[in-house]
Every structure is written in C-alpha cells, then in structure tokens.
Amino acid sequence: MGLQLGQIVAALGGCLEGGDPQTPITRIAPLESADAHSISFLHNPRYAAQLAQTQAACVIVAPAMREAALAHGACITTPDPYAYFARLTQLWQAQQPPAWPQGVHPTAVVHPEALVDPSASVGPHCTIERGAVVGAQTVLRARVHIGQGCTIGERCILHPGVVIGADGFGFAKQNGQWQKIEQLGAVVIGDDVEIGANTCIDRGALDDTVIADGVKIDNLVQIAHNVKIGAHTVIAGNTGIAGSAKIGAHCSIGGAANILGHLQIADGTSISPTSMVTRSIHKPDLYTGIFPIQTNAEWEKNAASLKQLSQLRERIKKLEKALNALTEDK
Amino acid sequence: MGLQLGQIVAALGGCLEGGDPQTPITRIAPLESADAHSISFLHNPRYAAQLAQTQAACVIVAPAMREAALAHGACITTPDPYAYFARLTQLWQAQQPPAWPQGVHPTAVVHPEALVDPSASVGPHCTIERGAVVGAQTVLRARVHIGQGCTIGERCILHPGVVIGADGFGFAKQNGQWQKIEQLGAVVIGDDVEIGANTCIDRGALDDTVIADGVKIDNLVQIAHNVKIGAHTVIAGNTGIAGSAKIGAHCSIGGAANILGHLQIADGTSISPTSMVTRSIHKPDLYTGIFPIQTNAEWEKNAASLKQLSQLRERIKKLEKALNALTEDK
Amino acid sequence: MGLQLGQIVAALGGCLEGGDPQTPITRIAPLESADAHSISFLHNPRYAAQLAQTQAACVIVAPAMREAALAHGACITTPDPYAYFARLTQLWQAQQPPAWPQGVHPTAVVHPEALVDPSASVGPHCTIERGAVVGAQTVLRARVHIGQGCTIGERCILHPGVVIGADGFGFAKQNGQWQKIEQLGAVVIGDDVEIGANTCIDRGALDDTVIADGVKIDNLVQIAHNVKIGAHTVIAGNTGIAGSAKIGAHCSIGGAANILGHLQIADGTSISPTSMVTRSIHKPDLYTGIFPIQTNAEWEKNAASLKQLSQLRERIKKLEKALNALTEDK
Numbered sequence: 006m007g008l009q010l011g012q013i014v015a016a017l018g019g020c021l022e023g024g025d026p027q028t029p030i031t032r033i034a035p036l037e038s039a040d041a042h043s044i045s046f047l048h049n050p051r052y053a054a055q056l057a058q059t060q061a062a063c064v065i066v067a068p069a070m071r072e073a074a075l076a077h078g079a080c081i082t083t084p085d086p087y088a089y090f091a092r093l094t095q096l097w098q099a100q101q102p103p104a105w106p107q108g109v110h111p112t113a114v115v116h117p118e119a120l121v122d123p124s125a126s127v128g129p130h131c132t133i134e135r136g137a138v139v140g141a142q143t144v145l146r147a148r149v150h151i152g153q154g155c156t157i158g159e160r161c162i163l164h165p166g167v168v169i170g171a172d173g174f175g176f177a178k179q180n181g182q183w184q185k186i187e188q189l190g191a192v193v194i195g196d197d198v199e200i201g202a203n204t205c206i207d208r209g210a211l212d213d214t215v216i217a218d219g220v221k222i223d224n225l226v227q228i229a230h231n232v233k234i235g236a237h238t239v240i241a242g243n244t245g246i247a248g249s250a251k252i253g254a255h256c257s258i259g260g261a262a263n264i265l266g267h268l269q270i271a272d273g274t275s276i277s278p279t280s281m282v283t284r285s286i287h288k289p290d291l292y293t294g295i296f297p298i299q300t301n302a303e304w305e306k307n308a309a310s311l312k313q314l315s316q317l318r319e320r321i322k323k324l325e326k327a328l329n330a331l332t333e334d335k
Numbered sequence: 336m337g338l339q340l341g342q343i344v345a346a347l348g349g350c351l352e353g354g355d356p357q358t359p360i361t362r363i364a365p366l367e368s369a370d371a372h373s374i375s376f377l378h379n380p381r382y383a384a385q386l387a388q389t390q391a392a393c394v395i396v397a398p399a400m401r402e403a404a405l406a407h408g409a410c411i412t413t414p415d416p417y418a419y420f421a422r423l424t425q426l427w428q429a430q431q432p433p434a435w436p437q438g439v440h441p442t443a444v445v446h447p448e449a450l451v452d453p454s455a456s457v458g459p460h461c462t463i464e465r466g467a468v469v470g471a472q473t474v475l476r477a478r479v480h481i482g483q484g485c486t487i488g489e490r491c492i493l494h495p496g497v498v499i500g501a502d503g504f505g506f507a508k509q510n511g512q513w514q515k516i517e518q519l520g521a522v523v524i525g526d527d528v529e530i531g532a533n534t535c536i537d538r539g540a541l542d543d544t545v546i547a548d549g550v551k552i553d554n555l556v557q558i559a560h561n562v563k564i565g566a567h568t569v570i571a572g573n574t575g576i577a578g579s580a581k582i583g584a585h586c587s588i589g590g591a592a593n594i595l596g597h598l599q600i601a602d603g604t605s606i607s608p609t610s611m612v613t614r615s616i617h618k619p620d621l622y623t624g625i626f627p628i629q630t631n632a633e634w635e636k637n638a639a640s641l642k643q644l645s646q647l648r649e650r651i652k653k654l655e656k657a658l659n660a661l662t663e664d665k
Numbered sequence: 666m667g668l669q670l671g672q673i674v675a676a677l678g679g680c681l682e683g684g685d686p687q688t689p690i691t692r693i694a695p696l697e698s699a700d701a702h703s704i705s706f707l708h709n710p711r712y713a714a715q716l717a718q719t720q721a722a723c724v725i726v727a728p729a730m731r732e733a734a735l736a737h738g739a740c741i742t743t744p745d746p747y748a749y750f751a752r753l754t755q756l757w758q759a760q761q762p763p764a765w766p767q768g769v770h771p772t773a774v775v776h777p778e779a780l781v782d783p784s785a786s787v788g789p790h791c792t793i794e795r796g797a798v799v800g801a802q803t804v805l806r807a808r809v810h811i812g813q814g815c816t817i818g819e820r821c822i823l824h825p826g827v828v829i830g831a832d833g834f835g836f837a838k839q840n841g842q843w844q845k846i847e848q849l850g851a852v853v854i855g856d857d858v859e860i861g862a863n864t865c866i867d868r869g870a871l872d873d874t875v876i877a878d879g880v881k882i883d884n885l886v887q888i889a890h891n892v893k894i895g896a897h898t899v900i901a902g903n904t905g906i907a908g909s910a911k912i913g914a915h916c917s918i919g920g921a922a923n924i925l926g927h928l929q930i931a932d933g934t935s936i937s938p939t940s941m942v943t944r945s946i947h948k949p950d951l952y953t954g955i956f957p958i959q960t961n962a963e964w965e966k967n968a969a970s971l972k973q974l975s976q977l978r979e980r981i982k983k984l985e986k987a988l989n990a991l992t993e994d995k
Contacts, residue, residue: 032871033849033871034871035871038872085837085839087837088837088838088839088844090837090846091836091837091839091844091845091846092844094845094846094847094848094849094870095844095845095847097847097849098847098849101813102795104776104794104795104812104813105794110774112442112772112774112790114440114442114459114460116434128792129774129792130442130460130478130774130790130792130808132458132459132460132477132478132495134434134435135432135434146831147792147810148460148478148790148792148808148810150477150478150495150496150532152434152495153431153434162832162845164828164831164832165792165810165812165828165831166496166533166810166826166828166863166865168494168495168496168532168533168554171476171494171495171531171532171554172492172494172529172531174531174551174553174554174571174572176421176551176569177415177417177418177420177421178418179415179418179421181567181585182527182549182567183549183551183567183569184418184421184422184425185421185424185425185492185529186420186421186424187421187424187425187427187428188424189363189424189427189428197842199832199845201831201832201834201865202810202828202831202865202867203496203533203555203826203828203863203865203885205496205531205532205533205554205555205572207532207554210424211362211363211364211365212368219842219843221834221836221843223834223887223889224828224831224834224865224867224887225533225555225863225865225885225887225905227553227554227555227572227573227590229553229572237841237842237843239836239843241834241907242834242865242887242889242905242907243573243887243903243905243923245555245572245573245590245591247571247572247590247608255841260887260905260907260923261591261905261921261923261941263573263590263591263608263609265608276628277631277634278907278923278925278941279923279941280626280628281591281608281609281625281626281628282628283625283627283628284628290630290631291630291631292628292629292630292631292634293628293629293630293631293634293635294625294626294627294628294629294634295626295634295638295941295943295954296626296638296641296940296941296954296955296956297638297639297641297642297943297954298936298940298941298942298943298944298952298953298954299642299952299953299954300950300951300952300953301937301950301951301952301953303642304937304952304953304954304955305953306644306645307641307642307643307644307645308955308956308957309645309957310644310645310647310648311641311644311956311957311967311971312957312959312963312967313648313967314644314966314967314970314971314974315966315967315969315970317647317648317651317970317977318970318973318977320651320655321651321977321980321981321984324651324654324655324658324984325980325984327658327662328658328984328987328988328991331658331661331662331991332987332991442772444770444772444789444790446764460772460790460808462788462789462790462807462808462825464764464765465762465764478790478808480807480808480825480826480862482764482825483761483764496826496863498824498825498826498862498863498884501806501824501825501861501862501884502822502824502859502861504861504881504883504884504901504902506751506881506899507745507747507748507750507751508748509745509748509751511897511915512857512879512897513879513881513897513899514748514751514752514755515751515754515755515822515859516750516751516754517754517755517757517758518754519693519754519757519758533826533863533885535826535861535862535863535884535885535902537862537884540754541692541693541694541695542698555863555885557883557884557885557902557903557920559883559902573903575885575902575903575920575921577901577902577920577938591921593903593920593921593938593939595938606958607961607964610956610958611921611938611939611955611956611958612958613955613957613958614958620960620961621960621961622958622959622960622961622964623958623959623960623961623964623965624955624956624957624958624959624964625956625964625968626956626968626971627968627969627971627972629972633972636974636975637971637972637973637974637975639975640974640975640977640978641971641974643978644974647977647978647981650981650985651981654981654984654985654988657988657992658988661988661991661992
C-alpha cells in the first residue's frame with residue numbers, strides 16, 4: 006500500500022514544496038518514528054523542534070512552519086495540518102479493501118419491515134428489528150443491534166457490539182416488587198454519528214432518546230432512556246448518562262464521567278474524565294471532580310481526615326472566634 | 336395503535352369518571368406534552384399544578400386528586416397511579432407485534448443438552464451452552480449468551496449482548512505469572528429478573544453466583560464470581576460488584592457505583608451513583624462517596640489542599656493547643 | 666464427575682499422607698463448606714483454625730501445616746497450595762466436555778484471508794476479519810470479534826462479546842465538526858492472555874495497540890488506541906485506559922480504575938479500584954484515590970466543606986500568623 010506525494014496533494018490539496026511529487030510514501034507516522042518513506046505532520050508548534058530530527062520524507066505543516074520544514078526536506082503546507090492529516094488517513098483507508106463487502110452480510114438478521122438504505126453496510130451477525138431505519142452510507146460493523154422502530158441517520162459508523170434501543174431502565178415499585186414500565190419510545194440518531202464498540206443507547210420510555218448530528222461516542226458508554234445529546238458533542242469511553250439528561254451541543258465529556266438524570270448541560274461544556282455531574286451546568290467551562298491519587302499510605306491519612314472535614318471547619322471557626330476574643334481583650 | 340378509555344379500565348381496573356368510555360387514546364404521555372388523544376398520569380402530588388395546564392384526554396390520579404382532575408376533564412382513579420401507569424404501558428406493549436416470533440430464532444445456537452422451556456423466546460444469535468436452563472416465558476432478546484450449566488428462571492428478560500456465565504476472574508500467582516483457576520461454579524438466576532444490554536454476570540469459582548427473584552439490573556453492569564444479590568434489588572448501569580460480595584434484598588445501587596469483594600450490604604441499603612463501597616454496610620441507609628464537581632480552576636485548588644488534609648488537621652490541633660496555652664496564661 | 670486422591674497426586678504431584686489414594690473426590694470446596702467427598706486447600710496460614718472444623722476428605726497444605734492437617738485427616742503437601750489448587754481446577758475442568766467442539770463453529774464468520782491455527786477454537790457467532798491471526802490453542806468463546814489485521818497469540822482465552830480492533834477514538838476538529846482520523850494501526854496480543862466478556866481493545870491510530878504475554882483482563886474493560894500493557898499485568902473489570910498510556914509489566918489495576926492517556930506506569934505498580942491516575946507513576950507502590958463513603962447525611966456536610974478546602978487552608982494560615990503575632994507580643 007502506498008501513495009506518491011503528488012497523489013496526496015492532488016487528492017487533498019495543500020502545497021507541496023521541496024520534494025519530488027513522485028516520492029513514494031508507504032506509511033503515515035509521527036515525527037519521531039517516521040522513516041524515509043513516511044509522511045508526518047506538525048500539529049502543535051510546541052513540537053517544532055522535532056522537525057530537525059525527523060526522518061520523514063515529507064511533513065504536513067502550517068504556512069508559518071514552512072521555512073523550518075523546508076530546511077529539513079519536503080513539506081506540504083496547509084492552514085490546518087491536523088485536519089489535513091485526518092483527511093490523509095481517510096485517503097489511506099480508502100485504499101484498503103473493506104472488512105466485508107458493502108450490503109447486508111448473509112448472517113445479519115434484518116426484519117422484513119426494517120428499512121435499510123441500499124448504500125448502507127450491515128456486517129455479520131447484526132440484528133435490525135421491525136420498523137428500524139438505517140440511512141445511506143451508514144456502516145454497522147458487526148453484531149450491531151438496532152431495536153424495533155429505531156432510526157439511524159446517514160454516514161454513521163456503529164462498531165461491533167453496539168446495542169441501540171434496548172429497553173430503558175424503568176420500573177414502578179408495588180408492594181416491594183418492581184413492575185416493568187414498558188419502554189414505548191425509540192432511539193433517533195442523526196447523521197455522521199459514530200458509536201464505539203459495546204456502547205448501549207436505550208429507547209425512551211414515552212418519548213425518544215435523541216442523538217443529534219455529528220455526535221461521536223466511544224466504547225462501552227451507557228446512554229439511558231430519554232437522554233438528548235446535542236450536535237457534535239464527543240463522549241469518551243465508559244461514560245454513563247442517566248435518564249432524561251439533556252447534554253448540549255459541542256460538549257466534551259471525558260472518559261468514565263457520569264451525568265445524573267434530568268440534568269441540563271450547557272452547549273460547549275467540558276467534563277473531566279471520571280467526574281460526576283450532580284447538578285445542571287448552565288455556564289460552559291471545564292468542570293472536574295476527581296479524588297487526587299496518592300500512595301495508599303498518604304491516601305489513608307487524608308481520607309480519614311476527609312471524613313471529619315466539616316468538623317475541622319467547625320474547629321477553625323471556633324479558633325477564629327477565640328483568637329478574635331483574645332485580640333479584642335488586649 | 337390505540338385503545339379506548341373503556342378498554343383500559345376493563346383491562347386494568349380503576350374508576351373512569353368525567354369521560355366517555357369510547358374516547359380513543361393513541362398515546363401515553365407526560366402531563367406537559369400530552370395532547371387531546373393522550374392519557375397521562377399524576378404520580379407525585381407536587382406536580383398537581385400541571386393538571387390545570389395539561390391537554391390530556393384523561394389523567395390517572397389517586398382518589399385524593401379526583402376532584403382537581405375532574406375540574407379539568409376525565410380521570411381514572413386508582414390507589415397507586417404510577418403502578419397503574421406501569422401496567423398501562425404493558426397493555427400498550429402487548430398490542431405491538433413482538434420483535435421476533437416466540438420460540439428459538441433459527442440463528443440461535445442452542446446446545447442439544449440445554450433445556451429451553453417451550454414458552455421461552457430466544458432471539459437471533461443467542462448461544463445457550465450445554466446444561467443451561469431457560470425458564471418459562473423468559474425472553475432472550477438477541478445475542479444473549481448463557482454459559483454451560485447456568486440457570487435462568489421464569490419470566491426473565493435478558494437484553495442484547497448479555498453474557499451469563501463467562502469465567503470469573505481468578506488466577507494464582509506462580510513465579511510472577513498467573514495460573515488460571517478454572518471457574519467450576521455456575522450462575523443461578525431467579526424468576527422475574529431483568530438484565531440490561533451488554534451486562535456480564537460471571538460464573539462462580541467453586542460455588543455459584545446467585546441473582547435472586549425480581550432483581551433488575553441495568554446495562555453494562557459487571558457482576559463478578561460468587562456474588563449473591565438479594566431479591567428485588569435494583570442495580571443501575573455501569574456498576575461493578577466484585578467477587579463474593581453479598582448484596583441484600585430490596586437494595587438500590589446507583590449507576591457506576593462499585594462494591595468491593597467479600598463485603599456484605601444490608602437489606603434495604605441504597606448506594607448513591609459512582610460511590611465506592613469499601614467496607615460492609617450493616618445498617619440500611621443512603622450512602623454516598625462522590626467528589627463534588629466544580630470548575631476545574633476551583634477543583635485544582637481544593638484537590639491540592641486535599642492532598643495535605645491530614646497535615647491541615649495537625650495544624651488545627653497545634654493551633655488549638657497554642658490558643659489554650661495562651662488563654663490559660665492570662 | 667470425580668477423581669480419586671491418588672489420581673490427583675499422580676497428575677499434579679505433591680505428597681499425599683494420612684489418606685487412602687482411592688478415596689473418591691467429587692468436589693473442590695472451601696474449607697468451611699467442604700464435605701466428606703471434597704478436597705480443600707489452606708492458602709493463608711491466617712485461616713489455619715478452619716482446619717480443625719473442616720469436613721474435607723483431604724486438604725492441600727504447605728509443609729509447615731502438615732502436622733496440623735494430619736491431625737484432622739488426609740492432606741497433600743506442596744510448597745504453594747494456592748497454585749496447586751489452581752492446577753487442580755484445571756485438571757477438574759479438563760474432565761468436563763467443552764462447551765463447543767474444537768475448531769471453527771459453523772456460525773462463525775472467518776475471512777478467507779484470516780489465519781486461524783488449526784488447534785484454535787472459534788465459538789459460535791465469532792467474526793474474524795481479513796488478515797487477522799489467531800494462534801495455537803487459543804479459544805474464542807462466542808461472538809468474539811477480531812478486527813482486520815489484528816493478531817492474537819497462543820493459548821489465549823477471549824470470552825463472549827470481546828471486541829478486538831474496533832477503531833480508536835480519534836477525530837480532528839474542523840469548523841466545529843469532527844473529521845474522522847482513520848485508525849490505521851492494529852492490535853497485537855501476546856501469548857497466554859485472557860480477556861473478559863464484552864471487553865474492548867481498540868486498534869492503534871498509526872502504530873499498534875500492544876498487550877504483552879500473560880496479561881489478564883477482566884470484563885467490560887476499555888483499552889484505547891496505542892495503549893501498551895506489559896507482561897503479566899492484571900486489570901480488573903470496568904477499568905478504562907486512555908489512548909497511548911503505557912502500563913508496565915506485573916502491574917495490578919483495580920476494578921473501575923481509570924488511567925489517563927499518554928501516561929507511563931512503572932512495572933510492579935498497583936492501582937486501587939476506582940482510582941483515577943492523572944499523572945505518570947515512576948515508583949512502584951500501591952496508589953489510591955477514592956472518596957470515602959459515608960451516610961449521605963455525613964457526606965453532604967463533608968462535601969460542602971471540601972468545596973471550600975483551599976479557603977479553609979487560608980484561614981488556618983491566617984490563624985497561625987495571628988497566633989504567632991500574639992505570642993511574640995508577650
């Protein structure tokens with residue numbers, strides 16, 4: 006597999022300088038591990054010093070870095086080298102044969118009343134239930150489950166083990182036992198959504214669970230019934246979002262974060278990994294709640310004190326009063 | 336799809352007043368989004384004010400709310416409106432065609448020595464291994480795995496991707512390497528248990544892992560070997576329960592909570608989401624251990640102080656001593 | 666199923682004393698629940714008192730415990746009773762018929778360009794994509810997914826629902842939307858690796874994700890792209906390891922722990938369950954970061970104080986200054 010530098014520029018644009026367009030490229034690599042047949046990129050000016058050391062045949066850089074790059078060898082200049090790199094990986098991937106031919110794999114089970122666009126790919130062991138809709142060019146990689154009446158938009162990618170439209174977790178207590186509340190809503194997923202392996206998105210109780218366009222969700226994420234997620238929000242792995250939470254657009258939710266139910270998170274909010282959101286967030290910012298890690302010996306001492314923190318606060322208050330009294334006495 | 340008010344009362348009981356039994360109902364909806372063809376319910380008297388605004392054709396209410404509801408329109412009175420609502424969703428669901436016909440789907444793999452009740456439903460791509468038992472009216476939705484020798488009771492629902500009876504995580508260290516401890520126990524699941532998508536319940540090491548009747552488990556939950564879970568306990572998504580923990584009956588475990596191994600949790604205990612249970616709990620109460628979330632800037636300051644909390648406590652102690660000495664001096 | 670004591674010693678070594686080699690054993694059991702047909706083991710000298718009470722026909726003990734054991738009945742002495750017990754479970758398991766016959770189950774989908782060793786077992790509904798390699802005696806239990814170009818070593822066990830080689834989570838922001846960075850690396854897994862149910866290991870972005878020999882990973886673990894995990898490290902359930910983290914050999918990562926991306930963890934490090942590793946760890950030790958659990962009432966008070974902890978520290982500092990001034994005054 007490989008491409009010539011000239012083919013890359015022909016496909017993706019940018020300006021090639023200081024190198025022969027026929028130079029064969031066999032690898033995309035980070036600056037530090039690139040070899041003479043690699044193309045690399047400089048995204049963050051902080052790493053500019055790596056330009057001098059890299060063995061790369063060509064480096065994708067912003068115009069401001071053009072001279073520094075040319076001092077070393079060939080470069081492609083482009084306003085956003087990281088986005089260019091992303092498109093280059095897509096060009097590279099397009100050369101690879103697909104894992105499975107387009108269309109519905111013979112081991113997939115598709116209900117006759119489901120609607121799968123002819124340009125969609127449905128991999129081995131997928132199940133698509135009655136009334137489900139899968140949009141154009143969407144790819145269900147392998148054993149993806151699309152529950153009854155759920156809708157997946159266009160150009161989505163669902164990785165192996167994804168479960169869309171299992172029942173939300175709803176029960177009514179009656180005489181100490183749990184009556185099932187049947188989940189009568191569905192899941193509606195927009196266009197250009199990617200959903201990681203073994204992630205689950207439950208159907209709504211009465212209304213739908215809704216994932217807007219361009220949302221990217223990592224592996225093993227749990228999205229409960231009636232959640233709404235705004236466009237272009239990213240959610241890292243192991244995260245849990247409880248029922249009826251409403252996450253804004255352009256948010257960034259760190260891995261293993263958790264968001265309580267019935268909350269609202271403002272557009273553009275970032276949540277640090279493993280943090281627990283217990284109240285609505287109306288002002289976009291980066292929010293964090295992580296217990297700092299220490300050696301276990303140190304932690305034990307601090308955790309013991311933490312259990313008495315409100316008492317410590319009382320003791321400080323008392324000290325302040327007593328000291329005030331002493332000072333006034335004088 | 337729809338039902339007349341009279342059909343609902345005929346099926347579920349309750350007393351219909353102020354409305355025509357032939358009124359067609361096409362939707363179950365919350366009070367605030369109900370329309371003239373919706374039936375709604377008032378569960379929490381706190382929301383009684385919504386009665387005045389709702390467009391619902393009929394509202395399910397407790398007898399105490401009868402008058403307020405009638406002032407608006409039709410109502411069904413019943414002692415427990417939320418449980419009535421739950422049963423109404425079941426009535427509604429029963430009208431829908433099932434995702435797959437009853438019985439064993441042709442793509443399921445059932446070992447000839449497994450015992451599947453003829454009234455059970457086994458969806459596409461399920462695997463049921465040798466010696467496993469699946470009880471009457473139990474539903475395995477799709478690609479559910481029931482390991483060798485495991486038992487599922489009656490009227491259970493297992494959602495897509497559930498894995499029952501994978502090996503527990505047991506190894507013995509020998510010369511810096513790990514010897515596998517084969518997991519010789521099984522999993523025994525009672526009646527009326529519901530298990531969410533992609534949840535895993537491991538087989539016991541020597542004895543069995545046991546889930547009692549009426550337990551409800553959400554998605555992506557990890558239940559390790561030899562855990563025992565008491566009847567009618569609910570466990571929300573992403574939770575992890577480590578080996579040999581014994582959870583009581585009627586407990587409520589919040590999402591992404593974790594329970595260490597070999598602990599006991601008293602009947603009726605509640606654990607807040609994301610909290611880590613590090614010791615046995617003998618007295619039922621609500622227990623919490625969540626690092627409060629703040630803006631990252633605030634968090635950084637507080638987390639830094641937290642790492643020195645036991646020192647702060649020492650400084651307070653010193654201050655108290657010094658102040659005492661001063662006061663006594665006078 | 667059963668074995669005679671003499672058969673056990675013949676297969677596993679050790680020295681049988683005080684018992685008839687023809688004694689039939691039908692169960693392996695803990696000391697406290699063993700019966701007259703059980704074999705048990707004493708691993709931890711702390712539990713030596715249980716020797717006197719056990720009903721076991723034979724107990725596996727270290728030589729130092731030989732006399733105490735013989736006072737009760739038969740024993741097998743061996744330097745490492747726990748490792749002996751592990752091997753005994755393997756001997757036991759080998760008597761059971763396998764869940765599925767060796768070889769590739771007819772419902773598995775194996776790409777013609779994948780390379781599966783003839784001694785490997787591929788269970789129902791597995792998918793093995795183009796260019797993937799599965800080593801000798803490796804077992805894929807059921808619906809395991811091995812992505813394009815990924816390599817699994819010898820004698821590995823992959824439990825149901827495992828996903829190897831889904832795309833890593835990589836996107837470049839462009840005009841507020843996310844461009845996919847195609848994941849061009851693969852996953853390389855060494856020998857003797859065990860991977861728990863529904864665990865996901867993503868393919869690398871440019872280079873590979875690498876799991877070294879002897880690593881044991883529990884259920885529902887998320888391992889992101891380009892992670893490297895050193896030999897014989899164990900990782901408990903629900904854990905998340907973010908992209909490009911480099912975990913050493915012989916580490917022990919507790920359940921639901923999380924490790925940020927691009928960190929390094931020294932060989933031999935232990936991380937407590939649910940702890941969040943936010944910086945590299947260069948010195949092996951046990952590290953912990955857990956918010957201590959309390960009743961919710963106590964927690965509320967302490968959590969409120971925690972949000973002002975850095976202010977409390979300032980107040981202590983002020984008190985110290987004021988007290989100093991007072992003392993110097995005198």
